[in-house]
Amino acid sequence: MSLIVRVRIVIKVALFVSLGGITLGLTLSLAEAASLWLVPGLGYSLFGFWPKEFLRLGLYSLIMSPIVVVIVCTHFYSACHRWHDAIASLTILLILVLGIAYEFLH
Amino acid sequence: MDLSLTIVVVAVLTGYVAVLTGIGGGVLLVPALTYLFHIPIHTAVATSVTAIIATSLIGSYKFLQARLTNLEVGLTLEVLMAAGAFLGSLLSIHLGAGTLSLVFGLLLLVSGTSMVLDRKGQADQSKSRQDSTRDPIGDYEVSNMPVGIASSFVAGGLAGLLGIGGGVVQIPVMTLLMKLPVKEAVATSNFMVGITATSAVFVYFFEGYVNLILTGQVVLGVVIGGYLGAASVSRVNGGLIRRFLAVLLFSIGVLTLYRA
Numbered sequence: 247m248s249l250i251v252r253v254r255i256v257i258k259v260a261l262f263v264s265l266g267g268i269t270l271g272l273t274l275s276l277a278e279a280a281s282l283w284l285v286p287g288l289g290y291s292l293f294g295f296w297p298k299e300f301l302r303l304g305l306y307s308l309i310m311s312p313i314v315v316v317i318v319c320t321h322f323y324s325a326c327h328r329w330h331d332a333i334a335s336l337t338i339l340l341i342l343v344l345g346i347a348y349e350f351l352h
Numbered sequence: 353m354d355l356s357l358t359i360v361v362v363a364v365l366t367g368y369v370a371v372l373t374g375i376g377g378g379v380l381l382v383p384a385l386t387y388l389f390h391i392p393i394h395t396a397v398a399t400s401v402t403a404i405i406a407t408s409l410i411g412s413y414k415f416l417q418a419r420l421t422n423l424e425v426g427l428t429l430e431v432l433m434a435a436g437a438f439l440g441s442l443l444s445i446h447l448g449a450g451t452l453s454l455v456f457g458l459l460l461l462v463s464g465t466s467m468v469l470d471r472k473g474q475a476d477q478s479k480s481r482q483d484s485t486r487d488p489i490g491d492y493e494v495s496n497m498p499v500g501i502a503s504s505f506v507a508g509g510l511a512g513l514l515g516i517g518g519g520v521v522q523i524p525v526m527t528l529l530m531k532l533p534v535k536e537a538v539a540t541s542n543f544m545v546g547i548t549a550t551s552a553v554f555v556y557f558f559e560g561y562v563n564l565i566l567t568g569q570v571v572l573g574v575v576i577g578g579y580l581g582a583a584s585v586s587r588v589n590g591g592l593i594r595r596f597l598a599v600l601l602f603s604i605g606v607l608t609l610y611r612a
Contacts, residue, residue, distance in 0.1 A: 249423060250416050257413045264406070265575060268568045275565060301564045308405050308571065309557070312550040319427060334427045338547060341434040345554030 249322040256318050260311030267304025271297050313342050356569065362388060363573025364580070367407065371581030373594045377407055377574055378516035379463050380597075382456060383604045391566070393449050393456070397515030398556035399567045401441075401549045403574045404517050408546025410578055415539035422532065425494055426540045432501050433508035433518065433544060434551040440512025441555040447513075454612035456514055460605030463520065467598035492536070496529045503529075504544075512552035517545035 275297035320335035362384050370377035378400040385396035415421045444452060494500075503525040511518035519541040526537035556562055 250419060250421075253423075254413055254416050257409050257416070261406075261409055261413070264409075265572070268572055272565070272568050272572060298564060301568045305402065305562070305564060305567060305571075308402065308409075309550060309553055311409060312405060312547045316427075316547060319423065331424055331427055334431050337431045338427065338434050338551075341431075341438055341551050342547075342554075345438055345551050348554055349558040 249319065252318050252322060253315055256314050257311065260307060260314065264304050264308035264311065267300050267307060269304075271299075271301030271304055274300060313339070316342065356389075359385075359389060359566065359569045360573040363403070363570045364577035367574035367577025368581040368584075369577075369593060369597065370407070370574075371578050372584070372588055373597055378404060378511075378514065379460065379520075379601065381570065381574070382515050383460065383608065385570075386453075387604070387607075393452050394445065394556070394561050395563060395566070397444060397452070397513075398553070398561035399563070399570050400515035401512075401553050401556060402562060402567045403570050404511075404515075404549040405546050405553065406571045406575050407578050408517070408542055408544075408549065410575060411539075411542040412546060414582075415542055418539070420535050420539035421543045422494075422536050422540045423543070425500075425526075425530070425532065426543045428497070429500055429504040429522070429540075430544050430547050431504075433504035433511075433522075433548050436505040436508025436510075437512035437518070437548045437552040438508075438555065440509040440514075441552040442512075443509075444513045445555060445559050445561070450612050452514075453608050457605050457608030457612055459510070459514055459516070460601045460608060464598050464600075464602030464605055467594055467601065492531065492533060495531050500525055500530045508548050508551075511545065511548050512555075515552075517541075518548050519545055 278297055316335055316338050320332055320339060363381070366377050366380045366384060370380060378397075381400045381403060382393065382396045385391040385399060386393050391399075412421065447455075503521060507518035507521035507525075510516060510521065519538075522541045522544065523534075523537050526532040526540065527534050530537075532540065553562070
């Protein structure tokens with residue numbers, strides 16, 4: 247399977263999960279807002295934590311997807327011994343990991 | 353932050369116009385969020401950076417399908433672009449809202465002016481984007497790689513600092529200096545901006561500038577707008593919209609500088 251096909255599959259799955267999570271989160275937030283408006287207290291008991299969790303899942307997936315794309319690129323290039331591209335991909339990964347580590351370094 | 357249909361509608365319009373005119377969505381999104389909804393500029397930039405990941409993924413999928421993205425060039429340039437974006441976002445959170453607005457105002461003035469001066473080039477670019485699904489990647493030699501790598505750092509820094517894609521710097525560099533065909537440059541830039549935005553978004557995320565509901569609404573709106581724009585790109589007069597947009601960006605730039 248070529249690199250381009252692999253990257254496309256990753257992007258397709260990532261978009262499905264991300265946009266699905268965001269849409270579900272927003273829809274539930276809307277339902278929560280409506281139920282709060284109709285029956286005060288009902289919204290919290292029904293949707294107290296759901297909407298935010300789905301939104302968070304969707305946005306996390308979205309943010310993590312380019313990292314998975316780079317991992318796929320690194321794996322592919324390494325397998326083909328294209329060392330200069332593999333080093334480039336690994337360096338990008340390192341920068342992205344540094345971003346994740348920012349909170350701990352801060 | 354409450355749910356707001358208005359934010360989704362504005363995001364749809366932004367995504368639509370961004371695809372139709374070939375400008376980065378962040379240039380429109382950040383002023384729209386700050387002026388129309390009075391959202392603090394750092395939050396607007398963080399939201400824009402996250403939305404860029406979504407638009408980049410969708411664009412990348414289409415361009416990869418057409419085999420236009422040069423992954424080797426993209427990954428090589430991305431090393432310093434990602435580093436630049438990370439540093440740009442760090443700089444952004446340490447700048448005051450006034451200073452950031454000032455820099456953004458300058459960017460809007462430059463964008464508006466370049467849109468007026470470079471209408472023909474953009475028209476060619478728009479045309480090649482329309483044709484992009486037809487021609488597979490061709491044979492060409494990439495030159496001036498060191499210059500490209502250096503400019504990527506600047507593009508990444510601007511992207512992280514201001515919440516823009518960075519294509520505004522990368523595409524001219526790739527086409528004029530590195531001799532990539534326009535179609536391949538647009539496709540490669542589109543692939544790169546998602547990774548660039550990812551390296552910037554962590555800083556904003558951990559500093560608490562990413563609002564879940566606001567970002568969710570904007571991402572969804574921009575994605576819908578992007579799809580609509582891509583579907584209607586051959587039917588709508590993009591040139592007319594570009595002229596209107598150039599005036600609009602210039603005016604918002606002057607207003608932003610005045611307020612800053």
